[in-house]
Amino acid sequence: MEEKIITKENLIKLSTDLVNEGFNVIAPSEKGYTLLQTDPLLSLSDSQPLPKSPFKGYLFPKTEPLFYYKKGQHDYEFVDVNLQNVKNIFLAAKPCDAASVNILSKVFNWDYKDEFFDIRADNSLVISMACSTSDEYCFCTSVGLSPVSTKGADLFMIPLAGDKYAIRIVTDKGKSFAEKYSKYFSDGNSVESEKVLAGIKAPEQSFDTAKVKDWLDKNFESEFWNGIAATCLACGQCAFSCPVCHCFDIVDEDYSYKEGRRMKNWDACQFGLFTEHASGHNPRDNQAKRYRQRISHKFKYYKDKFDEVLCTGCGRCTRGCPVSIDIKEIVTEINNLN
Amino acid sequence: MENIYKPYLMEIKEIIEETSDTTTFRLAFKDGSIGEKFDFKAGQFAEYSVFGEGECTFCIASSPTRKEFIECSFKKAGKVTTALDRLNVGDTIGFRGPYGNYFPVDEMKGSNVVFISGGIGLAPVRCVIDNVLDLRADFKDITIIYGARSVDDLVYKDKLEDWKKMPDVKTIVTVDPGGETPEWKGEIGFVPAIVEKAAPKAENTYAVVCGPPIMIKYTIPVLLKLGFDEKKIVTTLENRMKCGLGKCGRCNVGNVYVCKDGPVFTYEQMKELPQEY
């Protein structure tokens, strides 16, 4: 992989240029991935902990209008949404968040193409950075990723001694970007960066997704599911802070008698009413069934359909769970049952 | 930008009150050029919307061989269906479709076909019945067995009369015990029992079954006992769907999105799915 070097000073100059050119430069902070122009403190050290929420909200917003409608005298008129001037640059993203772009793209593009996601993703550049802040809740190594994975990234940063970063060019999009702003980069080699990467501690692998899927293939009706997640409050926090959960709802909202908009909002399979029919019949009427769906969708159905595990091992679901339900613990149990 | 969520506009041309809570709409595309190009296959569904209330999923009840109108039938059950119920002729609704897979009409050619349905379940089946009857010569024996809770709850009453009059179609209509009126001349009994009584022969026959989950649950064992092949029992799954495009996750059952790999499934395929629908 071609490698360049950029000093911290130049990186800040580059970010300022990008902001002035109209890009949304988004970097991790404690609160989540925030826009650089509104949050000037840019912490680019590799000891920046995992932000509380992922950056999926910039590609798949928590709420967005699909179109606006106006009621005319005999007809309805549609007003389209314009997404053309959305340009994002994700800077120093965590590898587990960067990987989410490819994974999400699969469901939004099979058969019908969801342009709301595609336009945003096509106009975004992902620059991820090697991560050395894994804690007891992280398990990226169990789902085929690692703190130094380049999956989903266009450019990959590695912090070096002396306030410098190595930048590896992963995709063509990344290459064009590096060429466009070549005045900030100098040539590099991978000697020092390899040493840094080798020194990064990765979480120990807890389970093997192939073994887990094998068990899930055969055990839909197993006793294991009885009473699982008994303390779950059905709050939806796990789905909303997951970088790859993507279920959504479509609702209409009126402004007035004559106009309104159709909205696409985040939704979660953990909510009690998610699968309830108008007749009142609910195929998943208790939390154990809903939790079984969560695990099966992530580790079996998505893999069968799109050949990806619907999980990046970031651990946000467990860290944020009000009752500390640990997905890593449960999936490891399944792994050991096999 | 190509917006897959944006509906076509349809005008309500005719409203037929089937029963006290079931209505049929006859719709036409507001933009005639779209109407001319529009095509679908029997069994596919669409998302109908009332702007300001939301979207709702029902099958397209008219046959693809008859293009003047698009018909849909619905039962007043929730938010959007209640709003649809309040509309009048001339009003505009949204229409997104066609989505989903379809009845294997081509595969069924050359075989006998038995159509079994109950209540509002006649709506998706009617589409394929009309489709098959329009190509009558391609099929052998055709039997239609339909039942509802009471005489009032029978839908498409005029269509049932039409089919009864056809000499090359065997039509049996039944109502649940207690649902008959003094003038009722049809059968009395639950649909699975009537199917058992009619005992359609299983050889070279497809069975198309559609209706409330409980009716399907008791009819399929009857068919299996009569010797029907699991691959030739075809039914539709009624799951809660939202986007119709295989993205929002609501209709996900096992490895399948009902809105894309269904709603038409053979009994063999349904057995493979986790039983949560």
Next chain:
Amino acid sequence: MNNLSQIISELLTGGKVTKVIGYVKSGSRSKPFISSKAEDAGKFIMDETCVNNLAVYLTKDEIMKQGKVAVVAKGCDIRAIVALIQENQIKRDDVYIIGVNCQGVKENFDSNVLAAKCTPCKVKTPAVYDVLIEMEKPKSEPSKENKKEEIEKISAMTDAERFEFFEKEFEKCIKCYACRQACPLCYCEQCIADKSVPRWIESSATKRGNMAWNIIRAFHLSGRCIGCNECERVCPQDIPLSLLNKKMSMVAFDEFGYEAGMDMDAPTLTGNYDIKDKEDFIQ
């Protein structure tokens, strides 16, 4: 902890209760745990990480339907249980309260400071219980945060400033409803936010949808909130919900002399009309 394990073991083997709801260790934290097996008795703990309000499980049919349930409860949790009894959601006999002589719990597991709610707590030794246990002495420092001062600062703002303040906070809301699910007093079988015919509260996480949801929830809790602060703890967007809910409890106390969850036999504030109620706010 032998005391707690012993109590639980006796309750379950004696058949006095069908299940026990308590806390067990989970890494560097603790988590709620429900068991009906006496052999699980040794797993239960009670220390400064046991912050969850377990009263939230007492209105869940799946948990209560088998019969009497024992619950490990701190002073704030017991206030929730008493409030539920006041509102006729559970009966005193439905629950065996293992009360805790509480010295404070942590909300933020990465810090060494106890929760802000614990410093002014008046129910460290609860008033209602079937048996009282001690907890492991907290290793963390008491909090120096003063919620009342913060609320007074906001009360001193102009109406427009205050509206802007809350509008900005609620914009962060993602409508995950974790606040509602974690609250023991949010037990409605059909929440007003889930009603779609008609749609009272927009489900979209827009400015107006968020204002509607958060303000209506604060209204529905007025005079009923017992101050366990679970809503603020579980919010993934760090919205300071306690400011609004605590303000409403302060109003309930200042104007009507009422505190929820203190007296099992007291009629509820909003469920009761007293001829002596003040009328000076009617202009």
